[in-house]
Every structure is written in C-alpha cells, then in structure tokens.
Amino acid sequence: MKKTILAAASLAAMTSIAHAQSSVTLYGALDTSIAYFSNQQGTNHSGGTFQMAAGNLSPNLFGFKGTEDLGGGLSAIFKLESGFNIDNGKQGQGGKIFGRTAMVGLSGASTGTVTIGRQYDPLIDLIQPLTNDDAFGPTFATPGDMDNYDNSYRTNNSIKYTTPNFAGLQASAMYAFGGVPGSVGSGQTYAAAVSYNHGPFGLGAGYFHANSDHGTSASFDGLNPDATDFAVDSVATTGAFVSANSMQIIRAAGDYQFRNFTFGVSYSNVQYNNYATSFGNQNNTKFNTGQAFVNYQVTPAMLLGVGYDYTKGSGNNVTVAYNQFSFGADYFLSKRTDIYALAGYQKASGNTIDASTGDVVAAVASMGDFGNDASNNKQAMGMVGIRHKF
Numbered sequence: 001m002k003k004t005i006l007a008a009a010s011l012a013a014m015t016s017i018a019h020a021q022s023s024v025t026l027y028g029a030l031d032t033s034i035a036y037f038s039n040q041q042g043t044n045h046s047g048g049t050f051q052m053a054a055g056n057l058s059p060n061l062f063g064f065k066g067t068e069d070l071g072g073g074l075s076a077i078f079k080l081e082s083g084f085n086i087d088n089g090k091q092g093q094g095g096k097i098f099g100r101t102a103m104v105g106l107s108g109a110s111t112g113t114v115t116i117g118r119q120y121d122p123l124i125d126l127i128q129p130l131t132n133d134d135a136f137g138p139t140f141a142t143p144g145d146m147d148n149y150d151n152s153y154r155t156n157n158s159i160k161y162t163t164p165n166f167a168g169l170q171a172s173a174m175y176a177f178g179g180v181p182g183s184v185g186s187g188q189t190y191a192a193a194v195s196y197n198h199g200p201f202g203l204g205a206g207y208f209h210a211n212s213d214h215g216t217s218a219s220f221d222g223l224n225p226d227a228t229d230f231a232v233d234s235v236a237t238t239g240a241f242v243s244a245n246s247m248q249i250i251r252a253a254g255d256y257q258f259r260n261f262t263f264g265v266s267y268s269n270v271q272y273n274n275y276a277t278s279f280g281n282q283n284n285t286k287f288n289t290g291q292a293f294v295n296y297q298v299t300p301a302m303l304l305g306v307g308y309d310y311t312k313g314s315g316n317n318v319t320v321a322y323n324q325f326s327f328g329a330d331y332f333l334s335k336r337t338d339i340y341a342l343a344g345y346q347k348a349s350g351n352t353i354d355a356s357t358g359d360v361v362a363a364v365a366s367m368g369d370f371g372n373d374a375s376n377n378k379q380a381m382g383m384v385g386i387r388h389k390f
Contacts, residue, residue, distance in 0.1 A: 033385025144237030
C-alpha cells in the first residue's frame with residue numbers, strides 16, 4: 001500500500017514538474033481595411049474599385065506555439081499557424097488548415113535550433129526584419145512578391161538549422177525534400193542566410209534555390225503551377241514564370257537607426273529557368289530589384305514611412321520595369337490595437353510574358369503584394385484599416 005502511495009506521489013510530482021516546465025501559447029492577428037485600387041482588371045469590367053482588403057500590416061491568422069524544457073539547456077518546440085481572410089472567412093494558403101506554419105523541433109541555447117515541417121526559409125527569418133515589411137507589409141513589397149519579400153510562400157518537407165546568436169551574428173540553412181521517386185533533385189529546395197545586428201546597424205544576405213518536378217510540383221509554394229490561387233500573388237507579374245523548372249533568389253538588406261529615424265536599403269535578384277512560353281521552354285528571365293525606405297517614429301505611438309522600389313526584368317524578350325512609391329502611417333491605440341493608413345503608386349513599362357498565352361505582351365501595373373492587377377500600366381491605391389493582435 002505504501003509503495004502504491006509513494007508511486008502515485010512520485011508520478012504526481014513528476015507531472016507537476018513537467019507542466020511547470022512546459023508552455024503552450026494561443027496567439028493571432030486580425031487586420032482589415034477599406035481600400036481603393038485604380039484601374040483594377042475585372043472579369044467583366046475594369047476600373048476603380050472600392051473594396052475590403054484584409055491582411056495589410058499583418059496577415060489574419062491564429063496559431064499555437066509551445067515549448068517543453070528537456071533539461072540541460074535543450075527544449076522541444078512546436079508551432080502550428082493557420083491563415084484566413086477575415087472579410088469572408090475563407091481559409092488561406094490554398095485551404096491548408098495550418099498553411100502558414102506546421103513545424104516541430106529541438107532548440108538549445110548553445111547548440112542552435114533544428115525544426116522540421118512546413119516553414120519559412122532562412123532569408124525570411126534573417127533578412128526580412130531588416131526591411132520595411134514588418135512595419136507596413138505588402139504596400140512596400142516587391143511587385144507580385146516575386147522575391148518573397150512579404151513572406152507569401154513557404155516550403156514543405158523541410159529541415160532547417162539556425163545557429164545561436166553570437167554577439168549579433170546568426171546564420172541559418174534549410175533543405176527540403178522533393179520526394180520524387182528516382183529523381184532526388186526534382187522538387188527540392190535549399191537555402192542559407194546570415195545576418196549581423198549590432199547597435200543601430202543591421203546587415204543580412206542569403207541565397208535560395210528551388211527545383212520543380214519538370215514544371216509540375218515543388219516543395220516551394222512559389223514554384224508550383226498546380227497549386228491553387230495562393231501560389232501566384234499577381235498573375236500579371238509572376239503568373240507566366242511559375243511553370244519554371246527552377247528558380248533562385250539572392251537577397252541582401254541593411255538598416256540603420258538614427259534617433260527617431262530608420263533608414264533601409266535592400267536588393268534582390270530573382271531568376272526563373274525554363275518556363276513555358278508560346279515560343280519554347282528553354283529560356284531564362286531575371287528580375288533585379290532595388291528598394292529604399294525611411295521611417296520616422298513621430299511619437300512612441302505613431303510611425304510614418306515612405307519607400308521606393310525599382311524592379312527591372314530582362315531575358316527572353318522580357319523588358320518590363322516597375323517604378324513604385326509607397327507610404328504608410330500607423331497609430332497605436334494600445335499595445336495590441338492600432339489604426340493605419342497606406343497608399344502607393346506604381347507605373348509599369350516594357351514587355352513581359354502573358355500567363356495564359358505565353359506570348360510577349362505589354363506589362364501592366366500591380367501595386368505591391370496585393371495581387372489586384374491593373375488594366376493598364378498605372379495603378380494607385382489607398383486604404384484605412386484597423387489591426388488587433390492577441
């Protein structure tokens with residue numbers, strides 16, 4: 001009897017300790033606005049459009065994340081995150097229940113972190129914080145988010161390692177399995193990035209490469225023409241290129257804080273190889289983008305920002321150029337709730353590839369990462385909205 005009582009007491013003590021050393025957090029964000037887009041291309045009619053626009057400063061999401069202390073400085077971690085559209089309740093990321101993130105791993109203070117599942121690549125983890133995406137989202141993003149500036153795309157079947165932070169220096173590498181029988185390279189993705197943050201300075205650079213299975217499937221969302229609408233943020237900008245057999249992204253960014261100002265610059269090179277056109281599949285197109293922004297912290301509660309983006313395409317009869325201006329204002333009513341105003345203007349010039357026909361056509365505008373393609377080469381947008389985080 002005593003042994004039974006002692007065993008039960010020991011089990012209860014162990015359970016209590018386990019609970020004390022484990023945690024699970026529910027979190028999320030709700031963000032929507034009233035917006036206007038000029039010259040928007042419609043199915044039957046085109047022109048200026050007033051609409052609800054969700055997920056502007058933050059995507060609409062809810063998620064669970066947790067950690068368990070395993071002892072010796074090692075912890076088990078997990079994260080499950082689901083995206084949705086607050087305006088209509090529709091699930092995001094092609095209807096995946098945890099389409100934003102689904103990962104599990106181990107983390108050690110001195111050894112780094114290993115995670116496995118569907119997750120963001122190292123360029124998003126280490127370079128995006130140096131851009132203006134965290135502050136003003138898709139308004140400042142590269143047209144069509146072709147370089148994943150606005151973290152539209154994730155990578156399936158991936159394993160990622162991130163080093164500890166060594167006095168501001170951190171690195172990360174990822175590999176994703178294509179899972180194609182008899183063809184190890186088909187559908188695979190690999191990437192690496194490094195960043196250094198010290199005082200007011202921040203610098204980062206990274207390389208990303210994704211293969212498809214002969215233009216039919218890939219572990220990377222942004223190179224998968226068989227996926228649903230989440231795979232293409234802007235049909236006019238990138239729709240013709242997602243049939244590519246491979247793509248690569250090179251990104252670099254830096255920022256500097258001086259008093260109430262933050263200055264930032266970034267560069268990206270995106271290359272699509274062997275995509276379908278009306279004149280053959282053996283082709284190559286590159287997009288080079290330069291960006292700059294300035295933010296001003298007017299008060300602890302109010303942030304203003306302006307930015308400029310220039311994207312130039314070349315190769316395979318593509319001569320398109322996008323000039324884009326972005327503006328943002330964000331005012332916090334509390335720690336969790338803020339109201340904002342965003343505006344932008346983009347002008348496109350030159351030629352690109354049509355997504356439906358594969359022909360060379362005159363380029364049309366598509367402001368930022370909203371995916372509201374214009375009916376001509378100019379587009380202006382403006383919106384006012386509210387965000388709440390929990």
